[in-house]
Amino acid sequence: MKSFYVKTFGCQMNENDSERIVAVLRRQGMTPALSADVADVVVFNTCTIRENADNRFFGQVNMLRERRVREPGMRIVVAGCLAQGEKDAIFDRAPHVDVVVGTHAIGSIADLLERSDEERHVIDVSTGDGSIDPMVDLVPEPAEGHKAWVTIQTGCDNNCAFCIVPQVRGPEVSRPFGAIVDEVRRLAEQGISEVTLLGQNVNSYGRDLTKRLRRTSDGIHDHGFLAGPVYVSDGIRRIRPLFSDLLRAVSGVDGIRRVRFTSPHPKDMREETFAAMAESPAVCESLHFPLQSGSDRVLAAMHRGYRGERFFEKLELARSIIPDLAVTTDIIVGFPGETEDEFEATLELVARCEFDSAFTFIYSPRPGTEAGAWTDKFVDPEVIRDRFERLKLVTERSGAAKHRARVGKIEEILIDGPSKRDANVASGRTRQNKLVHLAGVDGERLRGSYLNARIVDAGAHFLHGELLGPPARGAHASC
Template identity: 55%
Template sequence: MARRYLLRTFGCQMNEHDAARLAGLLEDDGLVPASSLEDADVVVFTTCCIRESADQRLYGQLGQLKAWKERRPGLQIAVGGCLAQKDREGIVARAPHVDVVFGTHNLGAAPGLLRRAAEEGPVVAVPEGPEGHDDGPVAAQRRDLPFSAWVTIQVGCDNRCAFCIVPQVRGREASRPLAEVVAEVEQLATRGVTEVTLLGQNVNSYGRDLTRRRPLFAELLRAVGSVRGIRRVRFTSPHPKDLRPETIAAMAETEAVCPQLHLPLQSGSDRVLAAMHRGYTAQRYLDRLAAARATVPDLAVTTDIIVGFPGETEEDFSQTLAVAAEAGYDSAYTFIFSPRPGTEAAGMTASFVDPEVVAERFERLRVVVERSALARHQARVGREEEVLVEGPSTKDPGAWSGRTAQGKLVHVAEPDPARWPAPGSYVTVGIVGAAPHFLRGELRAVLQPPRHEPTRRRVPVAVLG
């Protein structure tokens, strides 16, 4: 009988993409998906180390698995990803029942490491450099949504933000050749994928390491957007300091590129931005945002904001509230500062902000963000939107869900599943209601039926970010 695997994933889209690659690699090695922990022979974690809470959740789950493994000695546990790259032997020291630790640079070696551990005992294999960090063939990836795919265009980051550990665990920026990325998208399109999301730590600087002079991201957007069969192109994440006019122009002029921009602010205080080493001021950020909105019709903008960065004063936070209100975001991912060992900010202990003050500021920011999000959504009521159908709503069994070109979640109430459009369809939906985090709609027409291959079994990936 084939061995069964279960994936548990913490963190960002890059980790989700890594999990999809792992699923394909494990299946190519003869394993099959497990439906639950009870019938899994292998449990693999892809980990995040951006926030302390992800560390805590990982070690908590590893602790729970210790008793489970004592009852089932053949069970193998593997830990990969950013936390594994950072902690290495420390994971086995804290959780000696872990069989394999692999890093961000040798994900492709995971199946072989599991076989080796079965014969030799625990294995820690975390290369320092980018050896083996190819993105892998399309055939070695499994997707939850067969019509939508992640495509890595770049790994690593050359920025040195004071709060971020990514450069230490992902390495320096390394871009895939443009022709290679386009070839992957073409192959995905032949398999029925109609939506791709280009992934990188700083997509705006994509290709600078290849040309040694200027980024190639605008050229990549145009090339990917022209691939036959690709109807939507998204990307994440860009850095505001590198958002160039030619990228904005490519977004506006390439029909397939979605009018959606994730532009992390982090803080509205110039003093805090300087301490973070972000490379821009609040006004420069707002100017680039205004340029993007003036050029790209119906642009939706999302952001990241950190509350409680060391030394943040009430005046600093007031400036963040003011910028967030002026920007009028469609959505925002707000975070409480979490010191990561090895980062510059983690050493600013004398300037840490009182947790109660941070919690109060966090709530005030949430009110501002949700107010603008609701206003943006209410402005769409009465419009017709093109929606890519994803499937049943996770919240309401009597509704199906999809996303607009702007990435907005739309729920359509329909108690009879036989009347639901197939996942992967493009449909027209009339927007009849709005909330801060989603829209409500009514089906108007089916524009394009699914093009993808018959759906495989869902990849058993629990995203725990």
């Protein structure tokens, strides 16, 4: 019986793909190994959003070169976005790799491994027929026993100048409404109580499905399964997103206590989504809202589809509808052509927005993207580093203030397990996705439990809590 090990780089979508890869390999009778050093098959599920992800992958895969030579029966598989976009570079820089499989073909890994016994450098980076990959409907094996990712769409129809995702993930394709709800029900039956809905642009979910129904109903026998019962019952058949309908449906699945989602696009965010978040008991008071820049000129160059003031108006609308909402964001520093005044506009808008936290990134040029070709506009690295540190001060100031404001509150904590640094401390998340440490609590025994805790102290990136006991069933303690 062969063993396997899967190493994941990148986003939650890759994490979810890796869970499905695990399910495929287990279905072939293979068993998980503890590390890449002992596995018969090592799978690297790669990311190509930023250059440092590429470099980390090549560093790790090349550490296996000597072992691959010593053990001819061992196999190395490279999957994911880097595999889809730069297949030739993989074999050039790491010729000991056996299989390269793109984002649309990960369901074929078992067949490709079988072919690798007879062929050298087996590859499948086909882009499919524009429909959803049937592998997505394979219920994965969640890495955690109480949380799971659920893919609701693949690909992206946006054309952000800095982003490689449309090239490596393809156009936006939504899964049938009923298939998603069915998967969540199956996960709940397995004991999963928190799900995170995944997509490159989740709040446009379903627009392609309703467009399909508007064009023709030939061969589509179950409109409710495809687009949901609310869409069918309204009788209008207009082209529209279905994300707010989906939030309500998933929130209503018995056994699901928390629903999260990532990532939405600000240009497509609608008031109906905020209303669904507020009205669906299981949907958490947590919103990731990627700003990217506070300069209108830079936003236009990025092709983001909104201005800074419009972003702020939507953020304020969300906070007015959803009580106690925590908001995080993404910001790129040093986008080609960014001036000092434009960066100052970003600092000003970020300060106004008062985010709970921010993922800040130094611009990374990606081959094949529009902005990657603007080499004459690249910002000096020293200037970028200075701006990055200044932005960090602003984001950490607002984040620390948001954390201090939670001291004294009673929060419902979902325990994820022991702290990575101290086995005598349990770690978990609030509904606002705040990390909370509970000293003297057995995190391993209580993994997956919902407990009440009073917040007694606040750090820059986490909170300290004092255990009070379990909340009443179905209650969401936060006061």
